[in-house]
Amino acid sequence: MPISINPTLMREIIMDHYNSPTNKETPEDSENYFHIRMDSTSCIDDITIYLKLNNNIIEDIKFDGVGCTISTSSTDIMCDLVKGKTKEEAFKIIENYLNMIYEKPYDEEALDEAIVFQNTHKQAARIKCATIGWNGLTKLLNGEKDED
């Protein structure tokens, strides 16, 4: 995705992933997934991430809960990006994404649609929304999970 992607298109991508997210559902066979609830203390976002691993491969990833436009769309895009990837590849994508959010050098190529969140630093209060799903996935990949 080129850097010249315009704001109108970015908006559309965000709104599309908010209004019709493809990964937002609780899996029917949720017992085959690890999950973690990311309940923001400072805002309304309350999202649970479901991760299904096949050895080292992310076989499936979903999320469900209540979230604003930014948290919902950023998590949905994240799911698209890491599905089918190895854990190491996923970590690399996450690292790039967080670098972008925190205004450090990052590899645009690796982020695809997720670059629509490159302006998040201008609305600092929304950084938590743009990272809630990503932080949840990091925890799951590191073996942290809810037991219930």
Added chain:
Amino acid sequence: MFDVYKIRKDFPMLNNKTQQGHPLVYLDNAATTFKPYKVIEACNNYYLNENANAHRGDYDLAYKVDFNIDKVRQTVANFINAKKEEIVFTSGTSMSINLIAFGYGMKYLTKDDEILLTEAEHASNVLPWFKVKEHTGCKINYIPLDKDGRLSIDGLKKVINEHTKIVAIAQISNVLAYLVDIKEISKICHEHGALLMVDGAQSVPHIKIDVKDLDCDFLSFSGHKLCGPTGIGVLYGKYNLLKLTDPFMTGGGNNARFDMCGNVAFLQPPEKFEAGTLNIEGIYGLGAAIEYLENIGMENIEKYEKELRNYAISKLKTLQNLIIYNEFAEGSIITINVKDVFAQDEASYLNSKGICVRSGEHCAKILHDFLKTVATVRISFSFYNTKEEIDILYEALKNGGDFLDAYFN
């Protein structure tokens, strides 16, 4: 004469502050308020000129601190028409309510007793009572609200009974801001042998309070919501009830004498509840804040805020894209949503226009049941807000559907 432009000069936060390149418009006063120079100076005065500990007065400086704390206690007492001995310094509303829950509720309630709340209460007036239930086995019941979410006297009469020991409610709730008729409610509570604990966090900063007239048993409020510092608040209690209440914390400053065999004689209220070194700077600031409000006059504040709210309602009502949840509330809060925009996104958009409002569930469960939404945007005024600021809000909300602007400009 109430002159809002003159008043604004008293507040450093109201002079030439910007946010996202726009003049700062602060409409989150229900969360906390700005402080006038007088309050900041009073806090500073403690550190600059009088920095000694309280209750340790062997020298002039310490005597001065004791004297000033006592003076502020009297100022607070006069402010709500209580006696000085009935004013306990706490860290804020949450601590005041916890003090009553742990010090009174835990001590006296049994499994046959009942506590009455409403579903519109702030978490700070719900969770402490859950703790009391957990420890004593007592029941918690809710006073039904009417279709608008208002606490009604009829609702109370329906559920109060001889097992009800404590009724804990906000005088003005923090989401819908309806004013509750505390005087009538305390009468009904007392007829049934129950005590009434009033959460005054959202009412004391906005209307004249007379605890004698209201006849409530306890009243809790926070300094930071009435132009005072953070970390200081008040618990008022009728003196005989404070005597019956256990201290929530023990330690230095609340014991008269004790020996190592475990014999302790506690001080009398209010000192009995004030173990440990107090937030002395906060007390100085609280005193200055109350003097500041009284100088303007609570009646003037109430009248002006009402005018401001009416003005805001009349303007916001013309916007077709807006849902207003509490048009007829008495408090200085307007709770809204922009149609089809998630509350947090709307608040972000307003931020990009320099406007501070709060989105959220506001710690109150009522939203789900009465408002049929998971979140709202809360606009809350103080007496230092202006009609011009409401015009700025109105203009922003007019285009409020375009909330991703905040992201791309």
